[in-house]
Amino acid sequence: xxxxxxxxxxxxxLIILISLPILRILSAWLEPSGAIWAHLYxxxxxxILTNTLWLLLGVGLGVTLLGVGLxxxxxxxxxxxxxxxxxxxxxxxxxxxxxxxxxFIGLFDYAGVVQSALRTWFDMGGLDIRDGxxxxxxxxxxxxxxxxxxxxxxxxxxxNNSLIESARLLGLTPFGVFWRVSLPLARPAIAAGAMLSLMxxxxxxxxxxxxxxxxxxxxxxxxxxxxxxxQTAAQLSTLLLGIAVLLIFIERWSRGRARYDTHQRLHARxxxxxxxRAWLVTGFVTIVVVLAFVLPVSQLVIWAIxxxxxxxxxxxxxxxxxxxxxxxxxxxxxVGLAVLVNSVxxxxxxxxxxxxxxxxxxxxYALPGSVLAVGIMLxxxxxxxxxxxxxxxxLSSGVLALLLAYMVRFLAVAYGPVESSFDTITPSxxxxxxxxxxxxxxxxxxxxxxxxxxxxxxAGFMVAVDVMKELPATYLLRPYGWDxxxxxxxxxxxxxxYERAAIPxxxxxxxxxxxxxMVSHITKRYKLRRH
Amino acid sequence: MKKGLFALAISxxxxxxxxxxxxxxxxxxxxxxPNEVVVYSARAEHLIKPLFDEFTKQTGIGVKFQTxxxxxxxxxxxxxxxxxxxxxxxxxxxxxxWYAASQGxxxxxxxxxxxxxxxxxxRDPNNLWTGLSVRARTIVYSSERVDPQQLSSYEDLGSAKxxxxxxxxxxxxxxxxxxxxxxxxxxGEQQTEQTLKNxxxxxxxxxxAKDSQVLDAILAGQCDVGIVNxxxxxxxxxDKPDMALKLFWANQASTGTHINVSGAGILNSAKNYDxxxxxxxxxxxxxxxxxxxxxxxxxxxxxxxxxxxQVDSWGRFKQDDLNLSRVGELQQQxxxxxxxxxxx
Numbered sequence: 001x002x003x004x005x006x007x008x009x010x011x012x013x014l015i016i017l018i019s020l021p022i023l024r025i026l027s028a029w030l031e032p033s034g035a036i037w038a039h040l041y042x043x044x045x046x047x048i049l050t051n052t053l054w055l056l057l058g059v060g061l062g063v064t065l066l067g068v069g070l071x072x073x074x075x076x077x078x079x080x081x082x083x084x085x086x087x088x089x090x091x092x093x094x095x096x097x098x099x100x101x102x103x104f105i106g107l108f109d110y111a112g113v114v115q116s117a118l119r120t121w122f123d124m125g126g127l128d129i130r131d132g133x134x135x136x137x138x139x140x141x142x143x144x145x146x147x148x149x150x151x152x153x154x155x156x157x158x159x160n161n162s163l164i165e166s167a168r169l170l171g172l173t174p175f176g177v178f179w180r181v182s183l184p185l186a187r188p189a190i191a192a193g194a195m196l197s198l199m200x201x202x203x204x205x206x207x208x209x210x211x212x213x214x215x216x217x218x219x220x221x222x223x224x225x226x227x228x229x230x231q232t233a234a235q236l237s238t239l240l241l242g243i244a245v246l247l248i249f250i251e252r253w254s255r256g257r258a259r260y261d262t263h264q265r266l267h268a269r270x271x272x273x274x275x276x277r278a279w280l281v282t283g284f285v286t287i288v289v290v291l292a293f294v295l296p297v298s299q300l301v302i303w304a305i306x307x308x309x310x311x312x313x314x315x316x317x318x319x320x321x322x323x324x325x326x327x328x329x330x331x332x333x334x335v336g337l338a339v340l341v342n343s344v345x346x347x348x349x350x351x352x353x354x355x356x357x358x359x360x361x362x363x364x365y366a367l368p369g370s371v372l373a374v375g376i377m378l379x380x381x382x383x384x385x386x387x388x389x390x391x392x393x394x395l396s397s398g399v400l401a402l403l404l405a406y407m408v409r410f411l412a413v414a415y416g417p418v419e420s421s422f423d424t425i426t427p428s429x430x431x432x433x434x435x436x437x438x439x440x441x442x443x444x445x446x447x448x449x450x451x452x453x454x455x456x457x458x459a460g461f462m463v464a465v466d467v468m469k470e471l472p473a474t475y476l477l478r479p480y481g482w483d484x485x486x487x488x489x490x491x492x493x494x495x496x497x498y499e500r501a502a503i504p505x506x507x508x509x510x511x512x513x514x515x516x517x518m519v520s521h522i523t524k525r526y527k528l529r530r531h
Numbered sequence: 532m533k534k535g536l537f538a539l540a541i542s543x544x545x546x547x548x549x550x551x552x553x554x555x556x557x558x559x560x561x562x563x564x565p566n567e568v569v570v571y572s573a574r575a576e577h578l579i580k581p582l583f584d585e586f587t588k589q590t591g592i593g594v595k596f597q598t599x600x601x602x603x604x605x606x607x608x609x610x611x612x613x614x615x616x617x618x619x620x621x622x623x624x625x626x627x628x629w630y631a632a633s634q635g636x637x638x639x640x641x642x643x644x645x646x647x648x649x650x651x652x653x654r655d656p657n658n659l660w661t662g663l664s665v666r667a668r669t670i671v672y673s674s675e676r677v678d679p680q681q682l683s684s685y686e687d688l689g690s691a692k693x694x695x696x697x698x699x700x701x702x703x704x705x706x707x708x709x710x711x712x713x714x715x716x717x718x719g720e721q722q723t724e725q726t727l728k729n730x731x732x733x734x735x736x737x738x739x740a741k742d743s744q745v746l747d748a749i750l751a752g753q754c755d756v757g758i759v760n761x762x763x764x765x766x767x768x769x770d771k772p773d774m775a776l777k778l779f780w781a782n783q784a785s786t787g788t789h790i791n792v793s794g795a796g797i798l799n800s801a802k803n804y805d806x807x808x809x810x811x812x813x814x815x816x817x818x819x820x821x822x823x824x825x826x827x828x829x830x831x832x833x834x835x836x837x838x839x840x841q842v843d844s845w846g847r848f849k850q851d852d853l854n855l856s857r858v859g860e861l862q863q864q865x866x867x868x869x870x871x872x873x874x875x
Contacts, residue, residue, distance in 0.1 A: 043867075044870055109744075111744070111748050119751075119752075128736040131736070209703075211740070212701050212703075212737055212739065212740050214875070218703070222703055225602055225705065226708070226862070370600070373603070374606055377606070394611065472600075476600065476607065480597055483576075483598075491576060491577065492575070496741050496742065496743035496744075496763060496766075
């Protein structure tokens with residue numbers, strides 16, 4: 001058989017594997033639960049749908065405006081502190097959303113530090129920040145803007161200075177340059193980043209619980225808990241998937257039809273800001289960094305210092321290594337799969353069933369981890385019963401079930417950056433190399449790999465951090481002895497022990513920052529290139 | 532791409548080795564401690580590990596445990612069936628215990644000691660599970676702004692004098708659902724729905740996500756009264772002994788204060804029935820109940836056992852002796868009522 005066909009078959013097999021858990025969840029509709037739906041419709045459904053849609057809108061706008069604005073400033077302008085602030089803007093990515101949630105409430109709510117201090121100094125009432133939608137939107141925007149920031153920044157760096165100079169010469173203002181030149185180039189990246197953020201918002205449970213903000217995801221859990229109906233929970237999850245599909249369509253539409261084969265790099269920042277303007281920009285960027293990173297980390301450190309003696313045990317070595325191994329394994333598997341898919345796409349046009357399966361497989365990101373995990377567990381058990389009854393395949397699947405969950409859940413995260421990297425390989429490069437006599441392996445190692453490296457590294461890093469922060473699927477599917485840091489954070493914070501939870505949160509953060517440092521080191525050459 | 536595949540292979544190898552390491556650690560544990568008991572627990576590790584460590588120290592029987600979400604554990608046990616390695620399911624809240632029993636997970640617990648030491652209303656009527664520690668869900672108030680003479684019952688918190696002064700934890704909390712279920716059992720649906728609507732009308736703020744946030748809100752002056760589990764109060768009091776909060780035992784003149792339990796049952800799939808019984812019997816003994824008290828400020832399920840000093844300082848109170856499995860039965864009804872009353 002043609003070697004190409006081996007790859008196609010492997011691809012098919014993997015796509016089917018990844019899609020199966022989602023199909024299992026969709027199959028929940030085969031067992032209708034009318035009474036529960038009737039009750040939901042009469043009471044909660046309209047609220048949860050409104051809340052969810054508003055949250056998506058607010059956070060979508062927020063991360064886009066914030067992420068794009070910040071990316072533009074750090075790539076195109078020179079202002080005081082830019083060098084430091086540029087990489088500091090990445091850091092909030094390592095903070096789990098619910099951690100920022102409980103830190104914010106601890107700091108800014110009625111009973112929190114800030115308002116209590118204000119009450120002692122000035123005679124004033126107080127504000128319940130959880131009222132309405134703005135606080136939860138703000139927190140989620142601050143947590144998820146890095147997706148848009150990272151991808152938009154990359155896109156803005158791949159602009160061509162001469163393009164910008166020509167535009168200025170032809171009379172465009174800086175805003176005009178942004179709107180007519182930079183933005184269209186960056187559109188696919190921005191859309192991809194915004195979509196990742198919104199999928200995270202859909203799947204989020206911890207943060208919205210802290211704010212007591214009922215969304216579709218919190219309804220999924222409460223339906224499961226109250227009505228003990230996994231079927232209805234799964235059915236509600238399919239609503240989530242429906243919204244995710246809608247988001248994907250919107251993203252594809254906003255990417256437009258153009259394909260950008262540019263591997264230009266910006267070699268000088270066009271705008272050197274002076275005076276008030278420069279400091280305004282510095283101020284704005286600093287505020288974001290402070291709110292999204294410095295403040296929560298300081299709070300965590302203060303809490304941690306008080307409780308480290310009480311909390312530290314040698315089990316932490318286990319938990320740290322478990323988090324690390326799972327993150328690394330999942331990153332390699334997901335990036336590997338994304339590379340496989342894109343390699344096949346490079347060689348031959350993907351047939352529509354594979355394309356469809358791929359779109360389907362990317363939906364896993366919007367699913368709450370718990371539902372996905374149960375889907376996988378039931379799937380493995382069903383398959384086990386079908387293939388080898390009574391053998392207890394589920395129990396011997398060990399960490400593989402968990403890795404499958406991570407692949408399904410996080411394929412979307414790896415896929416975007418990997419696909420964009422593959423897009424930088426132009427057919428002419430391949431032809432030129434071939435015509436000079438390069439074998440496939442030389443082509444891969446000397447032409448493809450250097451071009452792909454930044455995208456692969458970013459993809460791997462994003463998956464790794466997401467896996468380390470991941471909770472519900474890990475909680476359910478982990479075999480004995482595989483507790484992670486995120487689980488420790490959850491168990492302590494579920495009991496209200498936020499101070500003790502600060503310690504594993506900080507360790508998680510440190511690991512994330514370590515990964516971030518490694519990524520920036522590896523992709524350093526790809527920032528500004530001086531000709 | 533070849534490098535990628537190579538790295539992939541290495542990582543899978545690493546994971547395989549790591550998993551074997553984890554397995555070999557358990558085999559190492561197996562040798563010195565025969566008759567290992569395997570527990571699936573919905574209680575977090577930091578609350579149960581001290582107990583299990585002490586049990587192993589005293590009896591030489593090892594305990595292997597895994598924590599998880601209550602519902603997820605039940606699904607997992609149902610799916611694992613007879614092949615499940617677990618001997619015991621330990622969980623919190625009467626509703627969760629009742630549900631696990633209703634799914635046919637437990638086998639009858641034949642222990643005369645437990646039957647004689649744990650009051651009947653804290654055990655399943657069919658001996659499928661037993662309560663291990665008790666917590667009360669009662670009224671907490673600001674000692675600076677509230678006169679305890681004004682307090683009486685849960686239902687009374689809906690009266691006009693508490694307008695804008697009440698803080699409640701979200702109805703999503705399983706403890707509140709059990710409280711409402713108990714109220715339905717005593718007062719019927721209609722009256723309970725009215726009580727809930729009255730509560731919602733008196734709220735000073737959106738319901739808080741956690742009991743600890745309710746306590747914080749009262750301290751900060753956002754509200755004056757609330758309903759919390761006694762152990763959250765106890766924990767805060769241990770940190771800040773001079774705090775201006777006090778507990779009030781609700782419904783002393785009527786049904787008694789609502790209580791709930793953490794409990795456990797032996798699973799049908801248990802491979803080590805004897806070890807499991809030993810563990811449960813130990814958990815209701817003096818030593819264990821002392822740990823429950825000191826560690827988490829809980830009441831012993833065994834009424835003959837002395838109470839932790841701090842917990843005792845809150846005073847004696849009349850417990851609601853409604854059988855907790857009834858609370859479990861009514862939980863779903865309670866949820867629907869909660870949704871209808873608009874209690875978030």
